[in-house]
Amino acid sequence: MVEPASGAGPADAAGDAAEALDRPLPEGVRRRVVALVSDAFGALTVADLPAQLRQYARFTPTRRAKFAGNAMAAAVETDPVFRSRVADKLREAQADLAGALESGAPPAAADPLDVAAAAFVLRPAGWVKLVAAAGEEAQRADAERVGEESRRELERLREELEHVRELQRTGGEQVRVELEAARKEAESLQRRLRSALSDVKRGEAALRKVTAEIDGIRGEAATRVAAAESESRRLKSRLAEVEASLETSRRATREGRSIEDMRLRLLLDTVLDAAQGLRRELALPPVNTRPADTVDAVEPGRMTPKDIAARALSETDPALLDQLLALPQAHLVVDGYNVTKTGYPTMPLEKQRLRLLGGLSMLAAQTGAEMTCVFDGAELAAPVLLAPPRGVRVLFSKAGVTADELIRQLVRAEPPGRPVVVVSTDREVADGVAKAGARPVTSALLLKRLSRVS
Secondary structure (H helix, E strand, C coil), X not given: CCCCCCCCCHHHHHHHHHCCCCCCCCHHHHHHHHHHHHHHHCCCCHHHCCHHHHHXXXXXXXXXXXXXXXXXXXXXXXXXXXXXXXXXXXXXXXXXXXXXXXXXXXXXXXXXXXXXXXXXXXXXXXXXXXXXXXXXXXXXXXXXXXXXXXXXXXXXXHHHHHHHHHHHHHHHHHHHHHHHXXXXXXXXXXXXXXXXXXXXXXXXXXXHHHHHHHHHXXXXXXXXXXXXXXXXXXXXXXXXXXXXXXXHHHHHHHHHHHHHHHHHHHHHHHHHHHHHHHXXXXXXXXXXXXXXXXXXXXXXXCCCHHHHHCXXXXXXXXXXXXXXXXXXXXXXXXXXXXXXXXXXXXXXXXXHHHHHHHHHHHHXXXXXXXXXXXXXXXXXXXXXXXXXXXXXXXXXXXXXXXXXXXXXXXXXXXXXXXXXXXXXXXXXXXXXXXXXXXXEECHHHHHHHHHHHC
């Protein structure tokens, strides 16, 4: 427990308990108390200071009073030990004032605020009355000062009013003259303003008209530019089409001859093979021209798919397919999925293709006929990785083209007179290829023939 400092005995403690302020310290007294505490800081150690004031120990008195004023005033009010230490330093610094206060006879010539601040720190008997009297004295001094300032201000205002009145008396005529001149100038300015406003309105109307004309010109120009750009795009598109058509024509011209030559050569080979087959079948010896050769009669012709169709073979007899494939340069075109879904529809598509192509490869090896197997590729998500078997051409239709249309294209690509056999159960396909000169047969017929091959 911290013992009270010298000068703070039981009498002081009893006096503090008996006397207390019933109102806040007057502002002037508070400032003097803060100044006393700030001055006493320099003579106190850090240990002598309350915890909340130790951070200001190294400040100068001025900075201490500025930044820690509220804290110091609160510490003096609430901490008796700290207040007694400050009181000891005050007794050392102002011994006469402290002695007079403690003896109960404060000096009459002293500043009431200093007396009140010292009494607040020392706490002699009757210190509350001293503080209150100092506050009242300060208030009276402030009131007197304010009253004196008010009297001086009132006197100054009276002098200014008198001066203004004098100016009014001496300058009234001049003011009237200046006022008349100002009125005339204002009227002139009003007339000029009305004229300027009229000019502004006319200018705004002209500006709106010009703006409307410019907008119209811009709109017309934009329309013409858009039309020109559209025409330019159309011409460019037309030019591209013409160039593409020209390139297509050139390519067709270059390829047309080779295609026609191929078709002619294939037809010639077909005729030659047919003639050689007839010669072997008839076993005719070479003869010279005889008179009977000039007689108009029916001559034996080469066998065609129509001739075989006229024979007494059933449409489901595999021998019919053998006879058709035995024709010279015969071409067998197979509707792949039509055959597989007729013969083995439960198998996956990949296995269906492999099974059919294996059978066609063996059939091609037996007959020597050209074989093309067509599958519908329109619904394929990706190209089929497939190695065509030997002797069989495998084709998938492009996007947007069905397998039926591809079969009809293959038939139309063949020269007239070549034996072409199309395997499909689709009635529309059969009728279409029959009109083009091909021989349609059913898928069941090919399946029977392939089962005999395997």
